[in-house]
Amino acid sequence: MxxxxxxxxxxxxxxxxxxxxATFRDPQGVWAQYDHREVATPQGFAANPRLVHEFYNARRRGLPEVxxxxxxxxxxxxxxxxxxxxxxxxxxxxxxxxxxxxxxxxxxxxxxGELAKARCDGPEPGTPGCGAIHPWTDDLGLETACPACGATGGMRPHVVWFGEMxxxxxxxxxxxxxxxxxxxxxxxxxxxxxxxxxxxxxxxxxxxxxxxxxxxxxxxxxxxxxxxxxxxxxxxxxxxxxxxx
Ligand SMILES: [Zn+2]
Structure with a gap:
């Protein structure tokens, strides 16, 4: 054949x-340890971007270990x-x-989406951010500048969160x-x-x-x-x- x-x-x-x-939905998975509403929704990112960055930074750092x-x-x-x-x-x-x-x-x-990419979205709708997608291996934070437009505060993990298409x-x-x-x-x-x-x-x-x-x-x-x-x-x-x- x-x-x-x-x-x-x-x-x-x-x-x-x-x-x-680590899988996400199993009983021992990531969502048994973290509230997905806090770390994997646009609302969670708006409320506490540092927590969301910490969550994805830890996962991104883990990539070379597997x-x-x-x-x-x-x-x-x-x-x-x-x-x-x-x-x-x-x-x-x-x-x-x-x-x-x-x-x-x-x-x-x-x-x-991909853990190994970051996106410049602007911290909130209507605020600066060029939409560029960048390969990313370092940590992301509120102070991270977009390599394309230089804006800070708008860099986010290039992953699809709950409630996003x-x-x-x-x-x-x-x-x-x-x-x-x-x-x-x-x-x-x-x-x-x-x-x-x-x-x-x-x-x-x-x-x-x-x-x-x-x-x-x-x-x-x-x-x-x-x-x-x-x-x-x-x-x-x-x-x-x-x-x-
Ligand atoms: Zn940008």
Whole structure:
């Protein structure tokens, strides 16, 4: 069996969990320790920007301490092989870490943004801020100046907070409409709009495959499912579809 010519892959926390990245929604996850309304909403940032910066600075500092795992590497290999065979494999991720990039994936659509980027938004609507997005490895703070316009006080993590629209939604919908296969990897199926991708894909006749630790809340909507740790089931699935088991 050859690789499907046009694949859209969606990844979630389950892919990074095998690298030791703390998940957000599990009982032991980040949102069990922090109130997401305080650290991951526009209102929380307006009320206490220092707390929000501290929260994301700690996560950004943790990025070099984790490494891509076999699932990230298998996805990067699948993308490269799909392209080599004349197809495509678009990688959409809900993860804000940079592990897909570090595993060799060249194009990653971060629908929830990226810890390794900062954005100049202005401290409040209508105040100075140029909207520039910058690669970012240092801490962010109220005193941080935008490298593009020089404004201070408006730099924020380039991540999507609760109550904000995910990024690249039009591009993702178009990619799903043009796809032959949709593969959901390591996502709970409970967070919209990503949880709706399988329904959109299915309605358009796209084959849908789920690779997850256990059947997700949407498992019934998939044509096929493989269950286990991402670092096991993803490499196995990639070997199978590439025909090199
Ligand atoms: Zn700026």
């Amino acid at each position: 050859s690789a499907p010519p046009r694949t859209v892959i969606l990844t979630g926390a389950g892919v990074s969990a095998d690298s030791g990245v 490494a891509p795992n076999l699932a990230h590497e298998a996805i990067a290999r699948f993308q490269a092989e799909a392209a080599a065979r004349g197809g495509s494999a678009i990688l959409v991720t809900q993860n804000v870490d940079d592990l897909h990039e570090r595993a060799g994936s060249e194009q990653v659509w971060h629908m929830h 995910p990024m690249l939604m039009e591009e993702i919908e178009a990619a799903l409409a043009a796809a032959d296969c949709f593969v959901s990897i390591g996502t709970s199926g409970s967070v919209y709009p990503a949880a709706g991708f399988v329904h959109a894909a299915r309605a358009m006749g796209v084959k849908c495959v789920e690779l997850n630790l256990e059947p997700s809340e949407n498992a019934y909507a998939f044509d096929d499912g493989r269950y286990g740790r991402a670092s096991d089931v993803v490499p196995a699935w990639v070997r199978e579809v590439l025909g090199d088991s």
